Amino acid sequence: MMWLLLGLLIAEESYRLGLGSFGKPDSGFFPFLIGIFLVGLAVILLWQPWAGEEKRARSGDKINYAKIVYCLLSLYVYALSFEWLGFILATFLLLVILLKFIEHKGWILSVTVSLATAVVSYIFFGVLLQALLPKGILGI
Numbered sequence: 001m002m003w004l005l006l007g008l009l010i011a012e013e014s015y016r017l018g019l020g021s022f023g024k025p026d027s028g029f030f031p032f033l034i035g036i037f038l039v040g041l042a043v044i045l046l047w048q049p050w051a052g053e054e055k056r057a058r059s060g061d062k063i064n065y066a067k068i069v070y071c072l073l074s075l076y077v078y079a080l081s082f083e084w085l086g087f088i089l090a091t092f093l094l095l096v097i098l099l100k101f102i103e104h105k106g107w108i109l110s111v112t113v114s115l116a117t118a119v120v121s122y123i124f125f126g127v128l129l130q131a132l133l134p135k136g137i138l139g140i
Helices: 002-017 029-047 065-085 087-102 107-128
Strands: none
Touching: 002 029, 065 087, 087 107
């Protein structure tokens, strides 16, 4: 319920900032989308108990604190190496580490998903949105 209220609050306040248009967004456009997305996720979470789906944590699954620590350490190393390695290489390596060594997926899946995610996110942020991303050692 808290997430639903927070999403509605974010959407309302960002609407007050002004949305603009899709081609020329104002300062409230992206926060508004995030608020609406948060509301959608909150509705899904609120719907699950009524739909008969039980949360896995309630069924006795134990929290794996080692995975949490490894994820946090991976993100810390990612943040430290982001400028030096560059966006594409740092993102690729982070995802390979998360998929292969923390989630224990196969090499082909880990490398393929990591490469696709790094390239697509670079195209979206670096090319389409023209965000200033670090080039790093690859020079891309």
